[in-house]
Amino acid sequence: MADRLTDTAALNAGVAVPGYDRDAAKAGIVHLGTGAFHKAHEAVYTDGAMAASGGDWMITGVSLRSADVADALNPQNGLYTLLVRGPDGVSPRVIGSVREVLVAPRGPEQVIQALAREETKIVSLTITEKGYGLDPRTGGLDRDHPAIAADLNDPRRTVSALGFIVAGLRLRMMKDYAPFTVLCCDNLQNNGRVLRRLVLEFAEARDPKMVAYIRDRVTFPSTMVDRITPASTPQTFADVERLVGRADLAAVETEPFTQWIVEDDFVSGRPDWEAAGAVFVSDVAPYEKMKLRMLNGAHSTLAYAGYMAGHAHVRDVMGDADLVAIIGRHMAAAAATLDPVPGIELADYARDLRLRFANPAIAHQTYQIAMDGTQKLPQRLLEPALVALERGQSLEPFAFSVAAWMRYAVGRRDDGESHALRDPREAEIGAAAAGAGGDARALATALFDLPGLFPARLVEAGGFADMVVAKLDTMLRQGMRAAIAAEAVACRG
Numbered sequence: 001m002a003d004r005l006t007d008t009a010a011l012n013a014g015v016a017v018p019g020y021d022r023d024a025a026k027a028g029i030v031h032l033g034t035g036a037f038h039k040a041h042e043a044v045y046t047d048g049a050m051a052a053s054g055g056d057w058m059i060t061g062v063s064l065r066s067a068d069v070a071d072a073l074n075p076q077n078g079l080y081t082l083l084v085r086g087p088d089g090v091s092p093r094v095i096g097s098v099r100e101v102l103v104a105p106r107g108p109e110q111v112i113q114a115l116a117r118e119e120t121k122i123v124s125l126t127i128t129e130k131g132y133g134l135d136p137r138t139g140g141l142d143r144d145h146p147a148i149a150a151d152l153n154d155p156r157r158t159v160s161a162l163g164f165i166v167a168g169l170r171l172r173m174m175k176d177y178a179p180f181t182v183l184c185c186d187n188l189q190n191n192g193r194v195l196r197r198l199v200l201e202f203a204e205a206r207d208p209k210m211v212a213y214i215r216d217r218v219t220f221p222s223t224m225v226d227r228i229t230p231a232s233t234p235q236t237f238a239d240v241e242r243l244v245g246r247a248d249l250a251a252v253e254t255e256p257f258t259q260w261i262v263e264d265d266f267v268s269g270r271p272d273w274e275a276a277g278a279v280f281v282s283d284v285a286p287y288e289k290m291k292l293r294m295l296n297g298a299h300s301t302l303a304y305a306g307y308m309a310g311h312a313h314v315r316d317v318m319g320d321a322d323l324v325a326i327i328g329r330h331m332a333a334a335a336a337t338l339d340p341v342p343g344i345e346l347a348d349y350a351r352d353l354r355l356r357f358a359n360p361a362i363a364h365q366t367y368q369i370a371m372d373g374t375q376k377l378p379q380r381l382l383e384p385a386l387v388a389l390e391r392g393q394s395l396e397p398f399a400f401s402v403a404a405w406m407r408y409a410v411g412r413r414d415d416g417e418s419h420a421l422r423d424p425r426e427a428e429i430g431a432a433a434a435g436a437g438g439d440a441r442a443l444a445t446a447l448f449d450l451p452g453l454f455p456a457r458l459v460e461a462g463g464f465a466d467m468v469v470a471k472l473d474t475m476l477r478q479g480m481r482a483a484i485a486a487e488a489v490a491c492r493g
């Protein structure tokens with residue numbers, strides 16, 4: 001193995017390196033949930049912003065659970081390689097914006113101290129949909145969420161993102177420091193507003209003195225984030241070592257495309273992210289809806305159907321003409337649920353998405369996208385299905401997606417291989433599937449009845465439930481490939 005990447009001296013020719021003084025810049029950002037996506041997105045915009053305009057915007061990362069990222073990144077002084085893989089080749093760039101990564105379970109007090117440092121101006125999050133403790137039934141705080149429940153029951157030890165945010169703000173209030181901006185970078189609709197509501201509800205339950213302070217002084221801009229970032233593999237690390245000339249155990253790979261649309265509402269300043277391509281708008285909602293319904297909705301559809309049909313990667317799905325027809329129909333149906341999106345032609349957006357999905361250099365696993373379905377279906381598929389219902393549009397595309405998820409939820413493929421669902425509600429789903437004994441209507445009914453997941457208006461109206469049952473029945477009796485072929489005929493017809 002080559003020497004580890006710990007500085008940017010004597011790297012191979014052609015490797016881009018940070019163009020600013022990392023040691024001189026203070027850490028203005030604390031990021032909760034430092035994983036591959038953050039390292040391919042916000043950290044890259046921040047690296048570009050500091051190169052263009054300077055500023056004290058180094059990032060202190062936090063892992064809320066595992067120590068893996070910290071153990072890979074800290075011995076490298078926070079440096080890592082971003083490998084951008086396009087159809088025409090790869091380009092390595094060393095990113096310098098992360099100073100260090102703290103591991104919350106190893107030292108929760110250290111995390112709170114970082115949040116309460118005077119120089120901390122922004123606290124951003126990528127903790128995945130399930131990290132927020134959002135109860136889909138009420139739209140409010142799920143007090144049974146393991147991390148939220150732990151924090152509410154034992155205020156001496158903080159484990160959840162909400163707990164850290166409130167604890168950090170509390171110390172700042174006591175020290176009379178300015179508040180920080182809380183910046184949600186997860187795929188939730190109205191992500192800033194949802195997070196604000198949850199933080200306020202959490203504060204009300206745990207630390208009511210904080211409610212007025214948060215309500216009056218803290219901002220929660222919404223953002224739309226986009227960059228396809230598969231999990232790193234041994235190939236990522238091998239390619240980076242060859243291209244950079246150093247071993248990098250924290251390397252990430254991603255696609256060339258990147259997008260960040262942000263509401264400009266920062267209480268204590270922000271990096272010059274525009275210089276790195278971020279777009280600031282007064283209302284992110286139209287862009288969020290577009291991305292959640294067209295990109296993520298199509299992603300989930302192709303992940304369930306593709307995985308069950310034996311396609312390991314998104315690019316393999318895009319080599320299957322029947323699935324391409326289904327995905328094309330899905331994007332058009334999702335686009336028809338949207339109001340006009342400023343500056344974007346939705347047909348062009350859909351075409352670009354198909355090209356991105358087909359990128360032959362990116363090995364994005366369908367099984368990775370299939371994870372956490374109960375957390376993703378509502379904003380990606382069920383909300384737009386409700387709009388389609390209101391607008392009198394066909395529900396067939398959404399019924400196919402839901403049937404594919406239900407087929408996946410059985411936990412066994414047509415070839416007999418079984419898989420873990422990897423969903424926070426997998427015990428409930430497993431019980432529902434076991435009770436149905438392979439009968440499409442029984443299975444669909446049991447899953448429709450999961451508390452808080454499917455809107456009653458959708459299940460009860462417009463023949464939606466019957467469509468799902470019919471498609472699921474074909475998937476169960478004839479197999480996923482036959483169901484895909486039949487659906488493709490309907491799409492083309």
Ligand code: CS2
Binds near residue numbers: 187225226227295300
């Ligand atoms: C994917 C997203 O895993 C998933 O559910 O749909 O992570 C997707 O790759 C990103 O949102 C792209 O920006």
